Amino acid sequence: MRSLHLRIFLAFWLIIVLTIVTAASLGFFYAERARSSLQSFEVSDAMIEASEALRDRGRAGLVTWLESLPFVAESVIYIVDEQGRELLDRQLPGPVRMTLRRSMMQAAPRQQRPSRAREPDSLRPARPFAELVGPAGDVYTLIVLPPQTAVARWLSERGGLGLAIIALLVSAGVSYLLARAISKPISRFRESTAAIAAGDLDTRMASGIEKRSDEIGELAKDFNHMTHELQLAWQRQAELTSNVSHELRSPLARLKVALELARRETGELAELDRIDVETERLDEIIGQLLTFSKLDANPHEAGESVDLAELLAGVIDDVQFEHVHKAVDIDLRCDSDISINGYPLALRSAFENLLRNASSHGGGQIQVTVQAEGGHAIVEVQDQGGGVSEAELARLFEPFYRASTSGESQGAGLGLAIAARAIAIHDGLVDARNTDEGLCIEVRLPSQSNTPSQSNTEVTT
């Protein structure tokens, strides 16, 4: 009963069925009342007229009298002879015909039955209809039916059950369509908002919904407009970050040449070395900013199958080389061949940043384990750096956030944010926890059998 569609559908249907039932019972009561009033008055009048016609002119008189009846009462009075023939050759209504046949079958064998004596004279089977007895002893049955509307006649002939079923089906169909017209666009809106929240700003409401002239159509137009504006703002921001980074690098390039020129003039100076180090650091931060904005703006390099163990081995080599002066030991344990459908550069940058973080903050022995678990690849990076406080754990992946224990390190505090973002565009999850030894970062990625493209098709259907 949670579904809006079902609720609207049932509400509509209930209302329609109730309306039908009310209207039908009202009609039935009116018809009943009309029938009883007719039977109490006009029937006796008609009987007297008919019996007079029969007495005066026999069967022919009866026929003439029937024919002379006003048109409105055409089907009200039937007269049937002993052979069951209606005098004007009209078809009797179904239920009447059956009652008549039954009463005739009861009456007819009685005259032939030898055991007649056993029936007391005072007992005669009731006949539901009036009988006219002609001068020659011929018996006619006179049937009076209350006047019927066309619908009531149709109903009594074809049976009310069929009509009721049709009414139910039609009202169900109408209710279903009505409910669908309301609930379908809503579920479309839901899918689109979910897609936008997942970062797909290209999402738009289908033009079919947008073209509707009602409130839902207006909503779809506003929705699309909003998404468009959001996308533009997002693009502008990403472009700005990218442009700023590029622009910052030009003076940096000049600074480096100037530094070398200065070195040549004055020889090696501790201050110049310091300038060199800071320039490198600035360059590193700009690089991280650029990487981060690129991941946000356009993560879609060509996707391909990436062998996780191979990728990690390469990254570990590189990071170990970078920290060659720091005696960092990275150990990789991989229990099986796991491939991921993804973007190699983004994945590389994710693990590079995780390992760099572990190397510069943890140091010592770093354990990297890769495991397969139910369609997911789980990569754990465990360092021996003593971990961070629980309050800081949650903020670790925020851009520009630095844990208090991080000390003086290179970069802008974007490393883990880049990793988290790169994992997120692979529909993956990244999580940090403290262990006995230090910080453990767990990455959970859908492995090849459960590719990101499959989850996309799930959204669109």
Added chain:
Amino acid sequence: MKNTAVTTARVLIIDDDRELGEMLKEYLQPEQFVVDACLSGEDGIDTLRGGNHDIVILDIMLPGMNGLEVLKQIRDMSDIPTIMLTAKGDDVDRIVGLELGADDYLAKPFNPRELLARLKATLRRAPTSTAVASRLAVGAIELDIKAQKVVAGSASIRLTGTEFELLRCLAEAPGEIISKDDLSNRALGRRHMPYDRSIDTHMSNVRRKLGDAGVSNPSIQSRRCVGYCLLVEE
């Protein structure tokens, strides 16, 4: 005794950063380089057509005519050694540049000492500087070491200096796997760096050019994560 052939080399810098050009001029002059600077791609190509430069430093991030387009036009004109300056982290530009025939690349901002080392290493591989007169025949091709030409039958295959040097490294020891470190040291004059796919890109260029010339013997084989080897069928 210094090799007199490399005492002065003419460098053309194509970069829209005028000040950087001036500073590089100042930095490179004492190192026996004569430096010309152009601020746009069109300008650079014109200058290159008229002058007799030994090496080009090309900024890929040029306004107006794209640096990669400039590189393509330079390669249509000549095999002059070219070092490109790319944005750090922009792997696509770098790979496309190497595929288009750049000899080496440097991420901007760069350390000028690194630039100097690359300039010297690249120039050392340039045709006129090595004077060893020898020919090396492998399979269906013949390497003319002095002229830095590869001949397949009657046709000659055009390779850049770096590409030739790589092929030569492999051809000197056919059938042997040469590591990427060795290849980088010998052909690029620098250590093989992490994330660096220059060797692979250059190698695929050589492979493509040999294939275009219809040469199937020798063939360049790659050993993943190890290196390359030249396979010759007798």
